[in-house]
Amino acid sequence: DSGVTQTPKHLITATGQRVTLRCSPRSGDLSVYWYQQSLDQGLQFLIQYYNGEERAKGNILERFSAQQFPDLHSELNLSSLELGDSALYFCASSVGASGFPSTDTQYFGPGTRLTVL
Amino acid sequence: SQQGEEDPQALSIQEGENATMNCSYKTSINNLQWYRQNSGRGLVHLILIRSNEREKHSGRLRVTLDTSKKSSSLLITASRAADTASYFCATETYSGAGSYQLTFGKGTKLSVIP
Numbered sequence A: 001d002s003g004v005t006q007t008p009k010h011l012i013t014a015t016g017q018r019v020t021l022r023c024s025p026r027s028g029d030l031s032v033y034w035y036q037q038s039l040d041q042g043l044q045f046l047i048q049y050y051n052g053e054e055r056a057k058g059n060i061l062e063r064f065s066a067q068q069f070p071d072l073h074s075e076l077n078l079s080s081l082e083l084g085d086s087a088l089y090f091c092a093s094s095v096g097a098s099g100f101p102s103t104d105t106q107y108f109g110p111g112t113r114l115t116v117l
Numbered sequence B: 001s002q003q004g005e006e007d008p009q010a011l012s013i014q015e016g017e018n019a020t021m022n023c024s025y026k027t028s029i030n031n032l033q034w035y036r037q038n039s040g041r042g043l044v045h046l047i048l049i050r051s052n053e054r055e056k057h058s059g060r061l062r063v064t065l066d067t068s069k070k071s072s073s074l075l076i077t078a079s080r081a082a083d084t085a086s087y088f089c090a091t092e093t094y095s096g097a098g099s100y101q102l103t104f105g106k107g108t109k110l111s112v113i114p
Helices: none
Strands: A005-007 A010-013 A017-024 A031-038 A042-050 A053-057 A062-068 A074-078 A087-094 A112-116 B006-007 B010-014 B019-024 B031-037 B043-050 B054-060 B062-068 B071-074 B087-096 B099-104 B108-113
Touching: A005 A087, A010 A017, A010 A042, A017 A087, A017 A112, A042 A062, A042 A074, A042 B087, A042 B099, A062 A087, A074 A087, A074 B071, B006 B087, B019 B087, B019 B108, B031 B062, B031 B071, B043 B071, B071 B087, B099 B108
Parallel strands: A010 A112, B010 B108
Antiparallel strands: A005 A017, A017 A074, A031 A042, A031 A087, A042 A053, A062 A074, A087 A112, B006 B019, B019 B071, B031 B043, B031 B087, B054 B062, B062 B071, B087 B099, B087 B108
16 A cells, blocks of 8 residues: 555546545645556656645646645646546655655556546 | 666566566666566556666565666576566656656566466
């Protein structure tokens, strides 16, 4: 158990809908990362938050947005869903101290499996 | 875009044999990490090797890094059926504003046959 929790485990929805995925980082971790894993694209970095602020952006679509709240949990919002958005969405957390050394290990949650019908 | 590329894509071995997986990448890195993923589950961090290190050991795992060739290898010795999983290399690069980004390869699917 990594200490990172994600809810829900599974989500089935229809095209055009909007969903929210939730992540609680490990106790003490300030950084939260979101990844998308699909069969064709592999594991893609979407976005990182550090202590409530956006820190880095990866291959995140404009239809997707995220935020990190004062209690450090994070939510990933996916809107106008398309069939191609079906994937496993992982959240990871790390200590992520400002100017952190390059030994910052990311701990992954169990993922949310999103199916868009 | 894919930074790390694992080779082979799939590997099947007998229990007790050694398994070697390779990873190649394109740009300069701060460190390289190996992760393991059991089918449909979250990724588990295995080992991290810094760009100024050449070899690292952790239990039955041995990782090498050759920055001149931009490649790394993961060796699992005396494999067990429980090692069956997908293994990913991830390269950490500086992405600006004090932030580092991990870029994952597509993974090697290892099957260890009892």
